[in-house]
Amino acid sequence: MRDIALMYDSARRQSPFVEEFRSLLRYSELIRQLILRSIKTRYKRSILGIAWTMINPLLTMAVLTLVFSRLFQFPTRTYALHVLSGLLIWNFFAQTSLAAMGEMMWSGSLLGRIYVPKTAFAVGALGTGLVNLVLAVIPYLVISLLLGVIPPATLLLLPVPVLFTGLFTLGVGLALSSMVLYFQDIQPTYEILLAAWFYLTPVIYPVGLLPAGLAALLKWNPMFHYVELFRSTVLTGSLPGLASLTAQGLFGLAVFVLGWWIFTRRARDYAYQI
């Protein structure tokens, strides 16, 4: 008579990799609630509220354009959009991977008390990042039109770079979250690493500015490809070839699978660490 799906047997040998997917599906409402919580609490006490999501990159863009468009001898309009598009996708990656770790630490006290599929926190962080990204793309398009640059038709393909970058980001976030319960210094270390990574990726400067030797090394930086892919859909319209596109998608998927594996392999022990 009893619902057999609800039977729990600690001795049943199941792949944690697969089991976590199933468990997460049953907790889909939790993911929705985590996203709502992050978005509601982030700006709860500020007057401008959710508008900050859009204003923040715009201000950065304005400052950078003022300072650097002269320096790099770049036409102001193109440079402003170059910076803003780069910042949108970079911030999505940086904030989401950091938030995945932060959520995991927030959940720490809970993990020792109730059963929750632990990937929900990183997946919730990804969802929050996606909402913020969508909210920031809207003012980007407005600015683009105001500057007289009509976005290319490739804009319709925007979900493609977002999906690829999202998979990569979730993989990185999961791998970091699996360590953060064990070592407190992972988060500050990663923040320093992110700052260096930011300057090694052509977000605020054009690729052409780099000397040939350094430019050749860029292909080993995955974020370089994802930033360029995002930029090509919203700004330049020059998509990479199908082979390159496939490679970028497969790489994102591989990083996600690896992160999921690293995280779920030890997920059962996390409650012992609290």
Next chain:
Amino acid sequence: MLIKSDQPVEKAVRSRAAAMVALEGVSVRYRLPIERVPTFKEFAIRWFQRRLSYRDLWALREVSFEVEPGEILGVVGPNGAGKSTLLKVIARVLHPSQGRVVTRGSIAPILELGGGFHPELTGRENVYLFGSLLGRTRSEMDAGFEEVVDFAELWDFIDAPLRTYSSGMQARLAFAVATAEFADVILVDEVLAVGDLRFQEKCLHRMNGYSDQGATILFVSHNPGTIERMCERALWLSNGTVKDLGSSDRVINAYTSALA
């Protein structure tokens, strides 16, 4: 070694499939570093020098028992006897280091509560956040919302941020959410100590109601009187092992005279 000991366990569990909760030789080991290694840098240095050493702490050792459908089992024992660990290993929070845990049906853990709340969100928003942490769907929570607030008696404050609540109000809200749904197995850990006497009575009443509907309850309490009143059987835990298991009158008597 592990595989060998698994074989007879499987048979034993299958032969009495009716039990709602079955533990067979369950041990839980916490591995504590002798010196705390909080940073990755230090961990790497020590690992390299082979200076990482651990001390094993067995919170439970070879615990075996079964809980029949509809039973209320009381659990007593001094602090550090492993009572909370026992509930956690049944609630699937901790995976047993050895042995096997089998449970049937839905499980509602009512452990130390409140960790799932966010101070900046309103009471209403927190009801949904906490409910989803307990694995509930939105339609379940919509359907049960009014009863949660009725039970917590918090209609006047439900749209105020949680940081404005007193600790008693937070505890009431948490208990109301945690117990909102009937569950086949309910794990209660000392939470009835929160709130005033009238609220405690209300909580016990709700537990009894679920018991009448056929719920199986594991009940941890420091109050031997409550256990004698509510439970037919009681389990006495001491240093992580089962010291006694039987009719609650007898076990509680033995437990209280051992304390004296």
